[in-house]
Each structure stands twice: as structure tokens, then as C-alpha cells.
Amino acid sequence: MVYTVPTATELSSIYSLNVDAQSQRYARLASAFDCIYGSKPDFVARAPGRVNIIGEHIDYCGLPVFPMAIAPDTLIAVRANGTDRIHLANVNSQKYPAREFNSAGDVFEIDSTVHEWSNYFKCGYRGLFEHLGRKKGMGFDALLDGAVPAGGGLSSSAAFVCATQLAVQRVNAIDLPQTELASVAASAERYVGVNSGGMDQTASIMGRQGSALFIEFDPVLKATAVKLPKSDPVLAFVIANTLVVSDKYVTGPVCYNIRVVETRIGALILAKNLGIGDRPACRDVDPLTFKTVMDEFFSVKDRGDGNSDNDNSEAEGVETWIKRLNTMLKEVQRAFGTRPEGYTREEMAAALDMTPAELSTAVHEDQFPVRADRFKLLQRAQHAFSEALRVVRFRQICESGDTSTDYFQALGELMNQSQDSCRDLFECSCAELDELCQIARRAGAYGSRLTGAGWGGCTVHLVPASNVDDVKDALKQEYYSKRFPELSAEELECAVFATVPGCGACYYV
Ligand code: NG1
Numbered sequence: 001m002v003y004t005v006p007t008a009t010e011l012s013s014i015y016s017l018n019v020d021a022q023s024q025r026y027a028r029l030a031s032a033f034d035c036i037y038g039s040k041p042d043f044v045a046r047a048p049g050r051v052n053i054i055g056e057h058i059d060y061c062g063l064p065v066f067p068m069a070i071a072p073d074t075l076i077a078v079r080a081n082g083t084d085r086i087h088l089a090n091v092n093s094q095k096y097p098a099r100e101f102n103s104a105g106d107v108f109e110i111d112s113t114v115h116e117w118s119n120y121f122k123c124g125y126r127g128l129f130e131h132l133g134r135k136k137g138m139g140f141d142a143l144l145d146g147a148v149p150a151g152g153g154l155s156s157s158a159a160f161v162c163a164t165q166l167a168v169q170r171v172n173a174i175d176l177p178q179t180e181l182a183s184v185a186a187s188a189e190r191y192v193g194v195n196s197g198g199m200d201q202t203a204s205i206m207g208r209q210g211s212a213l214f215i216e217f218d219p220v221l222k223a224t225a226v227k228l229p230k231s232d233p234v235l236a237f238v239i240a241n242t243l244v245v246s247d248k249y250v251t252g253p254v255c256y257n258i259r260v261v262e263t264r265i266g267a268l269i270l271a272k273n274l275g276i277g278d279r280p281a282c283r284d285v286d287p288l289t290f291k292t293v294m295d296e297f298f299s300v301k302d303r304g305d306g307n308s309d310n311d312n313s314e315a316e317g318v319e320t321w322i323k324r325l326n327t328m329l330k331e332v333q334r335a336f337g338t339r340p341e342g343y344t345r346e347e348m349a350a351a352l353d354m355t356p357a358e359l360s361t362a363v364h365e366d367q368f369p370v371r372a373d374r375f376k377l378l379q380r381a382q383h384a385f386s387e388a389l390r391v392v393r394f395r396q397i398c399e400s401g402d403t404s405t406d407y408f409q410a411l412g413e414l415m416n417q418s419q420d421s422c423r424d425l426f427e428c429s430c431a432e433l434d435e436l437c438q439i440a441r442r443a444g445a446y447g448s449r450l451t452g453a454g455w456g457g458c459t460v461h462l463v464p465a466s467n468v469d470d471v472k473d474a475l476k477q478e479y480y481s482k483r484f485p486e487l488s489a490e491e492l493e494c495a496v497f498a499t500v501p502g503c504g505a506c507y508y509v
């Protein structure tokens with residue numbers, strides 16, 4: 001089969017906007033491929049970035065999140081070459097020079113201590129093959145075009161890993177179900193040394209046009225499409241990039257991975273306080289999460305009470321979430337309330353009758369070492385459970401069918417509370433993120449928050465469609481023209497733009 005550029009109809013079903021520009025992009029990619037490799041590609045694999053509407057830093061706690069796929073994406077044009085060599089090039093060859101690997105050898109070797117663009121490709125490749133227990137794949141030529149800003153909190157990395165897995169799947173005649181592929185992609189990204197959760201990859205692979213995704217991770221990965229209501233005024237999301245690059249290569253060991261460790265140690269101490277689950281300090285057992293502690297606590301409690309609220313109806317399911325999460329917030333206060341200043345490693349280990357080394361092993365810190373003197377378990381746990389409550393509530397409001405102004409304000413308020421919690425309790429915001437949120441709210445956004453890991457990167461704003469231009473103009477005037485006066489009009493359009501939920505990963509043949 002020979003690749004042909006997707007039709008305008010196909011493109012408009014994916015991108016809604018700027019179809020002409022997208023059509024040119026696909027055509028450019030095919031002819032650049034031809035220039036480099038001497039023929040047209042067989043197919044193009046596409047995986048989108050995502051914006052997280054609400055539910056920050058709780059995917060790795062096993063708690064639900066609420067992202068959506070967006071239009072900016074990563075494309076990889078591919079052609080099998082009948083050898084055992086993999087050639088990987090990037091349309092931005094200045095910044096990302098071409099690489100070559102052996103399909104059975106060095107493509108599996110990832111040095112997470114070097115900041116190297118092709119590491120994400122290797123993650124995708126290795127993750128898929130390790131999952132299938134295979135050691136060798138078919139050689140191919142590949143050319144990548146990434147349109148998700150790197151280090152911007154819109155998951156350029158997940159788009160890259162997911163597009164790679166799609167490409168490698170097809171070349172090797174593999175066809176995994178979507179949820180399986182999403183879990184494989186989530187674990188695969190950890191090879192670069194970030195102890196990440198599975199939100200980004202799931203949103204990229206399973207995104208649905210017009211819907212956000214309510215993603216649950218425990219007991220199994222499950223993504224439920226939740227339609228954002230067609231209301232009047234129509235709802236829009238504006239994304240604004242601080243242009244402060246938050247690169248996981250830098251922020252991993254000193255920010256992100258610390259939070260993962262804090263929530264895991266928090267889960268261990270909380271479990272001990274609640275008298276449940278003695279956890280062996282061992283590498284082969286999954287680290288305890290807040291979600292597991294909550295489930296175990298209620299299963300013990302319900303058995304004791306002789307009642308069970310493991311009901312299946314959706315409405316009662318929401319009530320159960322709300323009741324349980326509220327109870328956990330009280331238990332968090334009981335466990336950690338007297339120690340807002342945080343704990344040292346020695347104190348936490350002593351609380352668990354472990355040595356500091358055993359504690360590190362119990363939370364799998366050895367694979368992702370972190371540097372910190374104090375661990376703020378109270379604030380991190382308060383954030384995690386309250387953020388999960390906001391996620392559940394957000395979904396509930398979306399599904400209520402109410403489209404009054406109050407309803408938008410309620411959604412916006414949840415986003416604003418999430419931002420406060422990220423800033424004050426989870427400490428993953430920064431001055432520029434806070435500033436963008438304040439400007440947008442003043443200009444008419446219902447709610448504004450950081451999106452993604454934070455410490456830089458992007459913000460997301462819930463805006464009535466009629467106010468999108470006001471919000472964008474205010475951001476341009478009060479933020480970008482002051483801090484980044486040298487930006488071109490095109491750069492500015494990439495930094496601040498409106499978006500709607502887009503569809504997930506796919507192929508073009
Ligand atoms: P970013 O840095 O935006 O790609 C990260 C994690 C997610 C999630 C969010 C915070 C990766 C690949 N992704 O996203 O799993 O934990 O932060 O909610 O590290």
C-alpha cells in the first residue's frame with residue numbers, strides 16, 4: 001500500500017481547525033521522507049498531546065484524572081526497509097540530528113543520564129518488545145514531525161512514545177488492544193528516569209473527539225469518555241504556555257520523582273496508622289498507593305460493619321467515591337496533621353520500623369533516586385485526596401446535563417481550587433503559572449490552572465467561547481508582550497491557543 005496524504009475530510013475530523021495547514025504539513029512530511037530515504041513512506045503514525053483538565057499528580061497515586069487529547073501531535077512517517085537497521089530522522093534536523101540503530105541491539109539501550117531526543121523512541125520500541133518478550137524487530141526508515149511543544153506540559157514525550165509504539169507495531173504486524181498499548185506506553189516512558197503515571201499515554205491513545213476522559217488506573221486501566229456539554233455559550237479551553245520550559249530531564253530528580261516518593265511513603269504511613277496492610281520492603285511488590293490504602297481501609301471497614309458499598313450503579317459510584325475520599329481526608333489529618341513542617345527520612349523510616357535503605361526499596365526509589373531533606377506528607381496527601389474529589393465532582397457536573405451559567409462557574413471553581421492546591425499543597429506551580437491564571441480569570445475565564453507536571457509549562461482555562469479572544473488578548477498584552485516581547489506572531493499563536501477535545505492515536509496509510 002502506498003501512502004497518500006489524508007483528505008481534507010479526514011483531516012478536518014481530526015483537527016477541526018487549520019485543515020489547509022495540516023494538509024500541507026502531511027504533504028511536506030511525505031516529500032521530506034522521499035528526499036531522505038528515496039521513496040514515499042508506507043504509512044504515517046499519529047499520536048496527539050493532551051491537556052489535563054483536572055486531576056494533577058494523582059495518576060501515580062492510582063486516583064482518577066480527567067484529561068483530553070488535543071490537536072497538536074507527533075507524526076512518524078515510516079517505511080519498512082528489509083534490513084535490521086532502524087533509521088530515525090526528524091524534520092527539525094538541526095535540533096534533533098538523525099540516528100541509526102540495530103533493530104535487535106542498541107535500540108534497547110537507553111542512557112537516562114543523557115538528554116537525547118531519540119531516547120523516547122527507544123522507550124517506545126523497547127517497551128513494546130519487552131512486553132511481548134521479543135528481542136528483534138524489522139528494520140525501517142522513519143521521519144518524525146513533532147508539533148507538541150517540548151517541556152510544555154502538553155505531553156510531547158507521551159505523544160512521541162505512543163506514536164513510536166504505533167509505528168513499530170505496524171511494521172512488525174503487531175496489533176495490541178488500546179488499553180494494553182496505553183499501559184505499555186506508560187511503563188515504557190519510565191526508562192528515561194521519570195517515575196511517571198499513566199495519564200498522558202492513555203489520553204494520547206484513547207482520546208475521543210468531543211469528549212474528555214475519566215481515567216481510572218486501579219484495579220485496571222479504564223477510560224470513560226465524558227462528553228462536554230453542547231451549551232450556550234459554548235465552552236472552550238484556552239491553553240497558554242508560560243514558555244518556562246519544565247524539562248523532566250531537569251525536574252525529574254529534584255521535583256517530580258520526589259512527589260512520587262512522598263505520596264508512596266505517605267501511603268505506607270497512612271496504612272500503618274489505619275492498621276492495614278503490612279507491606280514487605282521489596283522490589284517485586286508494587287509500591288503502595290493512596291488508592292490502594294483507601295480500598296483496603298474500606299474493605300476492612302465494610303466487612304466489620306457488615307455492609308458493603310461496592311455497588312455498580314454509576315450514580316452511587318460517584319457518591320461512594322465522594323464518601324470515601326472525604327473519610328480519607330480526615331484520616332490524613334489524623335495521621336500527619338501535627339507535622340506541617342514535614343519529616344526527615346530517618347523519622348519516616350522509624351515510623352515504619354524500617355531502616356532508611358529499606359524504606360527506599362519499599363517505594364522503589366532505587367530506580368529513581370531523589371534529593372530532599374524534608375518530605376511534606378500532610379500537604380501531599382491532602383492534595384491527592386482533595387484533587388481526586390474535584391475530579392469526581394467535575395465529571396458529575398459534566399454528566400448532570402445542566403448547562404446554566406452556575407454550572408460553568410462550578411466547573412471553573414473546581415479548576416481554581418485545583419490550582420490553589422497545586423500551588424500551596426503540592427508546590428508544583430511557579431510565579432509565571434500563577435500569573436497566567438490570574439490574568440485569564442480577570443479577563444473572563446471561569447477557571448484557570450496549570451496543566452501537566454507544573455514547575456513551568458502550560459496552563460488551561462475554561463472560557464465561554466464568546467470570551468476566547470478577550471482572554472487571549474489579555475494574556476498577550478499582560479504576559480507575553482511584557483516577558484517575551486521578541487516573539488513572532490506565529491510563535492505567539494503556538495503559545496496561546498483555544499482547543500477542543502481531539503481524537504486519539506491513529507494511522508494514515
Ligand atoms: P507532563 O510532565 O506534563 O508530561 C507528568 C506525568 C503524568 C502526570 C502529570 C501530573 C510523565 C510522562 N507524565 O506529565 O503522568 O503525573 O505529570 O499530573 O511524566
Ligand code: MG
Nearest residue numbers: 155156157158
Ligand atoms: Mg512528558
